[in-house]
Amino acid sequence: MSDMEMKVSIPLDDDGYLRRECPLCLKQFKILLTKEEKGDFVNKAINSYMVKDEKIESGDDNDLEHTCPYCGQKAHSDGWWTQEQAEFFRTIAENMAADIVNETLVKAIKGMSNDLFKVDANEMEKKEVWMHPEINDMVVFNLDCCERKIKIEDEWNGTVYCFFCGFPHEK
Numbered sequence: 468m469s470d471m472e473m474k475v476s477i478p479l480d481d482d483g484y485l486r487r488e489c490p491l492c493l494k495q496f497k498i499l500l501t502k503e504e505k506g507d508f509v510n511k512a513i514n515s516y517m518v519k520d521e522k523i524e525s526g527d528d529n530d531l532e533h534t535c536p537y538c539g540q541k542a543h544s545d546g547w548w549t550q551e552q553a554e555f556f557r558t559i560a561e562n563m564a565a566d567i568v569n570e571t572l573v574k575a576i577k578g579m580s581n582d583l584f585k586v587d588a589n590e591m592e593k594k595e596v597w598m599h600p601e602i603n604d605m606v607v608f609n610l611d612c613c614e615r616k617i618k619i620e621d622e623w624n625g626t627v628y629c630f631f632c633g634f635p636h637e638k
């Protein structure tokens with residue numbers, strides 16, 4: 468159980484798109500991830516909950532900003548999780564922390580017990596990790612600027628900004 472490599476997969480729709488939510492206008496859209504990004508995303512998300520106390524200084528990594536397709540505002544690449552995704556990763560991070568405590572601290576405390584001296588420690592409980600399956604909504608929009616695809620709300624008639632480079636596409 469010391470193996471910390473966890474296979475975590477986040478629900479994608481049938482076409483492989485990941486749901487995202489703008490932290491500013493709260494509208495949702497989806498992006499098609501590359502293979503490398505898929506693995507990366509999950510690890511980064513979990514890490515961002517594991518190292519809560521180390522605040523990432525803004526300004527250091529401006530190149531990691533993304534643009535909202537609807538409102539055109541920029542936000543750091545960690546800021547685009549939906550509420551449910553954020554909760555999902557938080558729970559995984561908490562379970563990993565519980566594993567560490569149970570495997571090391573609780574064992575060590577229990578190991579101090581002998582006939583004369585009884586110590587007990589309760590193991591930390593783990594929560595169930597679950598997320599709704601992704602539904603197949605929204606329509607594909609081609610971002611020719613970056614040769615990437617996103618899905619946006621069917622009824623959106625305004626400018627679509629590229630999530631990756633910020634280029635405004637008139638619809």
Ligand SMILES: [Zn+2]
Pocket residue numbers: 489490491492493494535536537538539540
């Ligand atoms: Zn927005």
Ligand SMILES: [Zn+2]
Pocket residue numbers: 610611612613614629630631632633634
């Ligand atoms: Zn672009």
